[in-house]
Amino acid sequence: MEKKTIIIINVYNIIGDKTAMEAEQGQKIFKLIDMAFKEDKNIDISFQNIELITTAFLNTAVGQLYKDYEEGYIRNHLKISNLTNSGAIRLKRVVETAKLFYKDPDRLEQSIRDILDE
Amino acid sequence: MRLFNISNDFNSYQQLIHFYNDNKNKMFADIELDLKQFFCANLSAALGAILDKLIINSNNICFTNIDKAIETILKKNDFLSFYGYNSEKDIYGTTVKYKKILPRDAKYFRNYIEKEFIESNLSNLPNMSMGVKHSIIEAIYEIFVNAQIHSQTEYIYSCGQLFHTKNEIFFTLVDTGITIKDCVNNRFNSSLTSLQAIKWALEDKNTTKRNITGGIGLAFLKEFIKNNKGLLQIVSNDGYYSFDEKGEQYKLFSGKFPGTIVTIKFRTDDKCHYSLKSEKDINLENIF
Numbered sequence: 001m002e003k004k005t006i007i008i009i010n011v012y013n014i015i016g017d018k019t020a021m022e023a024e025q026g027q028k029i030f031k032l033i034d035m036a037f038k039e040d041k042n043i044d045i046s047f048q049n050i051e052l053i054t055t056a057f058l059n060t061a062v063g064q065l066y067k068d069y070e071e072g073y074i075r076n077h078l079k080i081s082n083l084t085n086s087g088a089i090r091l092k093r094v095v096e097t098a099k100l101f102y103k104d105p106d107r108l109e110q111s112i113r114d115i116l117d118e
Numbered sequence: 119m120r121l122f123n124i125s126n127d128f129n130s131y132q133q134l135i136h137f138y139n140d141n142k143n144k145m146f147a148d149i150e151l152d153l154k155q156f157f158c159a160n161l162s163a164a165l166g167a168i169l170d171k172l173i174i175n176s177n178n179i180c181f182t183n184i185d186k187a188i189e190t191i192l193k194k195n196d197f198l199s200f201y202g203y204n205s206e207k208d209i210y211g212t213t214v215k216y217k218k219i220l221p222r223d224a225k226y227f228r229n230y231i232e233k234e235f236i237e238s239n240l241s242n243l244p245n246m247s248m249g250v251k252h253s254i255i256e257a258i259y260e261i262f263v264n265a266q267i268h269s270q271t272e273y274i275y276s277c278g279q280l281f282h283t284k285n286e287i288f289f290t291l292v293d294t295g296i297t298i299k300d301c302v303n304n305r306f307n308s309s310l311t312s313l314q315a316i317k318w319a320l321e322d323k324n325t326t327k328r329n330i331t332g333g334i335g336l337a338f339l340k341e342f343i344k345n346n347k348g349l350l351q352i353v354s355n356d357g358y359y360s361f362d363e364k365g366e367q368y369k370l371f372s373g374k375f376p377g378t379i380v381t382i383k384f385r386t387d388d389k390c391h392y393s394l395k396s397e398k399d400i401n402l403e404n405i406f
Binding site: 023053054059071074081088097101102109 | 224225228252259260262263264266267306308309310314321323327330332333334335338402405406
């Protein structure tokens, strides 16, 4: 991450809950990251005091960043802290999926055709 | 109509589907129901969803003959409270209460699950670590959120049952909204069968959401079930899917269920760490 002031996004404070479960909660985090990215800020998403996390939350909070921002930009500007191991496993999957999803938007249509052809 | 020996298997779901289809067109009728021999209490969620579909047609539901043991457990899990019975105290802590929850009321659902799995008698299970409990709860949340996002259901029904001696918990979540088949076909303008649609939905990274990633929750759940040596069943429309140690099964029902049922069985004595070896100790510095 480049050396600049780091904006800390405290997930527990933003969603007001120790469980990050719903897509709607994730959208609040996404909006904050998006706003800061547009100003070229560095961000630390802190999951301190978050005990349980779903992929639905992470898809919205982080996954959709890959629609508008390059991998390199995200890597240089975004840091994650205090995430549980289970949350980290989910986040890794979400990131891998998002990279593929936005690189190849026709993949899902093709997967339907593949199943019909079986 | 009689529901006989209802357990977590294909034939029992088929009985429930027959019961629904035999009564779905009735209006202003007395619909009689016997529950005999055995009724696996987590399936209160499926029965409650079906009965609600019949009640909105102004039918009366009459439990005419319930075996005593079944009546007791369905009073303990509060299911029969919805049909004019009093509830009974669950002294041994074997039930996860029957609830019908508005999809937007996720906070209520979270409080209910945490109360049932962490604060209640279920938490007295000596073999169940907090790590296992958290993994189970996260798996349940993934299913709830799936129903919340995709089904457009009026209510989400849930119920669970603990079998102490077998170290097993069964948990069922039901919606009466858009089935998996219709959800996939509406999104892609395709003509997949129920079984093809379920198979597609279970594939990692497949999602019907537009412009946003998804499709990880169900695949993740399946991996967790595999590691835990548990069971995953999905009933949606006329499709049945089952996954356990013995493998996967896809079957078609005669008749359709008006929504989706997901039943999961967890082993409570499993001390495994629920992640793949390659995924342990992920370095957060390199995650993007």
